[in-house]
Amino acid sequence: MSEQVKTQVNSLEIGRNRTKFRWKFTKGNDFVIGAAIPIIILAIWQIVGQLNIVSPIFLPTPTAILQTFGDLIASNELGVHLGVSIRRALIGFLVGGSLGLLFGLLTGFSYKAQYVLDPTVQLLRMMPGLALAPLIILWFGFGEVSKIVIIAEGAFYPLYLNTFMGIRNVDNKLIEVSKVLEFNRAKTIFNLILPSALPNILLGLRLSLAISWLGLVVAELLGSTAGIGFLINLGKQNSVTEYIFVGIIIFAVFGKLVDSFVRILERKLLSWRDSYQG
Amino acid sequence: MSNSIVSINQLSKTFHTNKDQVQALRNINLDIQEGEFITVIGPSGCGKSTLLKIIAGLDLDYQGEFLLEGKNVKGPGIDKGYIFQEPRLFPWLNVERNIAADLNIRDPKVREKVDELINLVKLTGFEKSYPRELSGGMAQRVAIARALLRNPKVLLLDEPFGALDAFTRAHMQEVLLDIWKKNKTTMIFVTHDIDEAVFLGNRIVILKPRPGSIQDIVPVVLPIPRKKTSESFQEIRLQVVNEFEKIEALQSAF
Numbered sequence: 105m106s107e108q109v110k111t112q113v114n115s116l117e118i119g120r121n122r123t124k125f126r127w128k129f130t131k132g133n134d135f136v137i138g139a140a141i142p143i144i145i146l147a148i149w150q151i152v153g154q155l156n157i158v159s160p161i162f163l164p165t166p167t168a169i170l171q172t173f174g175d176l177i178a179s180n181e182l183g184v185h186l187g188v189s190i191r192r193a194l195i196g197f198l199v200g201g202s203l204g205l206l207f208g209l210l211t212g213f214s215y216k217a218q219y220v221l222d223p224t225v226q227l228l229r230m231m232p233g234l235a236l237a238p239l240i241i242l243w244f245g246f247g248e249v250s251k252i253v254i255i256a257e258g259a260f261y262p263l264y265l266n267t268f269m270g271i272r273n274v275d276n277k278l279i280e281v282s283k284v285l286e287f288n289r290a291k292t293i294f295n296l297i298l299p300s301a302l303p304n305i306l307l308g309l310r311l312s313l314a315i316s317w318l319g320l321v322v323a324e325l326l327g328s329t330a331g332i333g334f335l336i337n338l339g340k341q342n343s344v345t346e347y348i349f350v351g352i353i354i355f356a357v358f359g360k361l362v363d364s365f366v367r368i369l370e371r372k373l374l375s376w377r378d379s380y381q382g
Numbered sequence: 383m384s385n386s387i388v389s390i391n392q393l394s395k396t397f398h399t400n401k402d403q404v405q406a407l408r409n410i411n412l413d414i415q416e417g418e419f420i421t422v423i424g425p426s427g428c429g430k431s432t433l434l435k436i437i438a439g440l441d442l443d444y445q446g447e448f449l450l451e452g453k454n455v456k457g458p459g460i461d462k463g464y465i466f467q468e469p470r471l472f473p474w475l476n477v478e479r480n481i482a483a484d485l486n487i488r489d490p491k492v493r494e495k496v497d498e499l500i501n502l503v504k505l506t507g508f509e510k511s512y513p514r515e516l517s518g519g520m521a522q523r524v525a526i527a528r529a530l531l532r533n534p535k536v537l538l539l540d541e542p543f544g545a546l547d548a549f550t551r552a553h554m555q556e557v558l559l560d561i562w563k564k565n566k567t568t569m570i571f572v573t574h575d576i577d578e579a580v581f582l583g584n585r586i587v588i589l590k591p592r593p594g595s596i597q598d599i600v601p602v603v604l605p606i607p608r609k610k611t612s613e614s615f616q617e618i619r620l621q622v623v624n625e626f627e628k629i630e631a632l633q634s635a636f
Binding site for chain 2: 133277278280281282283284285286288291295296298376378
């Protein structure tokens with residue numbers, strides 16, 4: 105680089121530094137940046153509560169919620185309720201998700217299966233879960249089974265739809281390559297179609313897990329004797345608003361944790377993808 | 383002929399659309415000897431890719447006779463290696479696994495051949511790279527290695543370097559000639575670049591469009607490596623250009 109150009113570049117850089125504060129997104133401080141808005145909201149919330157502007161029955165302060173949170177952990181109540189909820193969501197997800205995957209594979213690979221099954225599935229999909237819940241309770245009672253059926257029903261569709269779509273979106277150009285290279289049927293499925301459909305299947309997995317967690321709320325709020333949803337109902341009936349908040353926070357935090365887990369899985373399995381990373 | 387690897391007699395191909403039909407190829411006669419390097423050139427729409435697809439067994443709907451080693455071709459297969467315009471690699475596999483494709487890379491026999499081919503297509507050091515990390519030329523070399531691993535009787539190339547820049551293209555031509563000299567694989571190379579056709583081919587098949595038929599076959603008796611600036615090279619180039627002008631005159635007469 106010639107001297108002249110060098111000084112020009114230097115002066116440009118100085119100019120930029122002077123006039124503009126630049127965000128630096130590094131590993132350490134992206135957490136700080138992401139947490140900024142929640143922290144500001146919490147601070148305002150606490151002040152509003154402490155100044156008695158809003159009744160604590162309507163809106164308990166963050167510190168009061170934290171206090172209840174600690175009490176619930178100390179008495180192991182929270183652990184028990186959380187355990188019950190996780191078990192329900194997991195079983196519901198496993199049942200609904202694996203059926204979704206299975207049917208998705210079936211309709212994806214066979215257009216005959218598609219013609220037979222898909223219209224029915226699409227019709228059922230349009231029935232809102234909340235509307236079906238009374239019927240499911242009528243059929244399966246108030247016990248565990250009805251809750252798992254409600255969750256499974258929700259978990260079925262995302263995996264079904266995305267698996268089907270993933271298989272049908274396989275690049276025909278690669279199918280042509282597999283013919284030229286004489287892949288047999290098994291190799292075509294396992295070495296071409298499934299890896300190619302994996303991004304969609306993982307997306308389906310992520311959505312199914314999220315729906316299972318949301319379906320859990322519906323199932324537990326409709327009537328249960330344990331679980332995070334029960335805790336929320338308990339808070340509502342006894343006007344202990346803190347319980348409602350603790351329940352909501354637990355739902356949010358666990359939902360996020362599960363989602364993060366699948367995203368890590370995605371990053372590991374799909375590192376070959378060449379797409380816009382932002 | 384007994385030792386011709388590809389023999390095409392009176393081959394015609396018609397595309398049927400909803401209402402009318404378009405003749406893509408008419409009365410193609412071509413005999414290709416083992417180890418030849420044939421380049422096929424012609425203006426767009428002359429059916430050169432159609433001809434290649436028929437030889438590959440990707441298109442079985444034609445009239446006339448086409449024999450590969452004296453036998454009818456019933457479908458695509460590894461004996462007819464095919465290089466598409468785009469590399470068409472499996473994006474989730476690294477270079478060595480892309481070359482192995484459906485074969486097991488852990489099999490010592492496969493491993494050995496893959497390593498040999500990586501060396502041949504000059505990709506040493508990129509064995510573990512993924513397609514997204516490769517340049518267009520490198521990716522196309524992986525595709526060539528993938529086809530060669532299967533010991534094809536004939537390698538069919540459909541404008542494989544069309545999307546590459548001039549420098550990479552020249553380099554790829556050298557690499558391909560190098561492979562041809564070492565492996566003696568019969569090559570059928572479709573292109574629309576006259577220089578490329580003269581630089582690579584033993585014989586240049588010139589096709590004319592509407593319907594696609596052979597205008598002329600120009601033999602290239604030049605030693606390899608060829609120099610694109612040499613007088614003898616330019617002479618053959620001119621011959622091909624002349625044929626093109628004849629085609630153009632014929633077309634504009636309509």
